Amino acid sequence: MSQLSVKHLLGIKNLTAGDIELILQTADTFKEVLNRPIRKVPSLRDITIANVFFENSTRTRLSFELAQKRLSADVINFSSSSSSVKKGETLLDTVNNILAMKVDMIVMRHSSPGSPHFLAKHIRANIVNAGDGTHEHPTQALLDSFSIREKFGGVAGRRVAIIGDILHSRVALSNIFALQKQGAEVMVCGPVTLLPRYIRELGVKVELDVRKALRWCDVANVLRIQLERQQIKYFPSLREYSLYYGISKAMLDELDKEILLMHPGPINRGVELTSDAADSHHSVILNQVENGVAVRMAVLFLLAQTG
Ligand code: CP
Numbered sequence: 636m637s638q639l640s641v642k643h644l645l646g647i648k649n650l651t652a653g654d655i656e657l658i659l660q661t662a663d664t665f666k667e668v669l670n671r672p673i674r675k676v677p678s679l680r681d682i683t684i685a686n687v688f689f690e691n692s693t694r695t696r697l698s699f700e701l702a703q704k705r706l707s708a709d710v711i712n713f714s715s716s717s718s719s720v721k722k723g724e725t726l727l728d729t730v731n732n733i734l735a736m737k738v739d740m741i742v743m744r745h746s747s748p749g750s751p752h753f754l755a756k757h758i759r760a761n762i763v764n765a766g767d768g769t770h771e772h773p774t775q776a777l778l779d780s781f782s783i784r785e786k787f788g789g790v791a792g793r794r795v796a797i798i799g800d801i802l803h804s805r806v807a808l809s810n811i812f813a814l815q816k817q818g819a820e821v822m823v824c825g826p827v828t829l830l831p832r833y834i835r836e837l838g839v840k841v842e843l844d845v846r847k848a849l850r851w852c853d854v855a856n857v858l859r860i861q862l863e864r865q866q867i868k869y870f871p872s873l874r875e876y877s878l879y880y881g882i883s884k885a886m887l888d889e890l891d892k893e894i895l896l897m898h899p900g901p902i903n904r905g906v907e908l909t910s911d912a913a914d915s916h917h918s919v920i921l922n923q924v925e926n927g928v929a930v931r932m933a934v935l936f937l938l939a940q941t942g
Pocket residue numbers: 691692693694695696766772775899900901
């Protein structure tokens with residue numbers, strides 16, 4: 636297989652296992668490029684990409700921009716806070732105006748779940764979902780799988796516990812789809828108020844006790860408490876959350892096994908992770924960020940082949 640089955644990367648749900656394998660293998664090649672003295676290839680020299688961000692981002696936006704520049708694409712950046720969206724322009728009008736400038740690909744982050752799917756029905760350019768509200772964040776899940784493969788040699792058969800605010804997390808849903816398609820076992824762990832009601836229907840294990848989840852897993856992917864998406868109180872206080880669900884280095888050390896600590900960022904230090912855990916030898920958090928560039932190069936390169 637040398638081509639993706641999809642024209643857009645809207646989510647992991649509509650990728651095949653073959654698509655995921657192709658992206659991760661292509662990312663292997665680009666990671667090798669990124670370790671050369673000249674970290675640039677001409678693969679997307681004739682392509683123009685717009686990064687259209689309606690929500691804040693550090694890692695995803697910079698990682699996409701760097702991936703595009705490493706592939707020699709022309710890049711423009713749009714941030715809704717300084718745009719004519721503030722004057723009432725619609726999403727579709729905004730994107731159509733960007734496309735009128737002969738842009739070939741849109742990378743979009745938006746707070747509304749399904750917004751990239753809506754765009755895909757109305758425009759011809761390739762679309763990459765860089766996170767749509769609480770729905771999916773496909774490139775995060777792909778770089779997480781890439782990082783697990785890198786450390787363990789593969790994802791199949793591995794036990795991955797996703798711990799924290801599952802209810803508001805697009806990273807959780809994309810990871811569940813990606814890991815299951817590659818043959819991993821997936822557990823979610825968090826306070827019952829932060830677990831979606833439908834979660835068991837996705838075929839994941841559910842655990843409320845974080846120590847049991849840590850004993851079970853090879854990989855702990857710890858998620859941020861997304862206070863900005865919480866309209867009501869889901870737990871009494873951050874202090875109490877940290878007491879019951881916060882992970883420290885001592886908790887990881889006492890497992891006496893190899894365990895990979897992942898986090899998509901940004902970290903709330905002292906809430907879901909103590910600083911000594913986040914910065915410990917268990918942590919691959921900055922490796923995830925590094926791998927994000929190679930994985931996003933692979934996604935952009937492969938989508939460009941689909942026209
Ligand atoms: N992991 C992630 O999506 O981080 P940003 O919100 O900083 O892009």
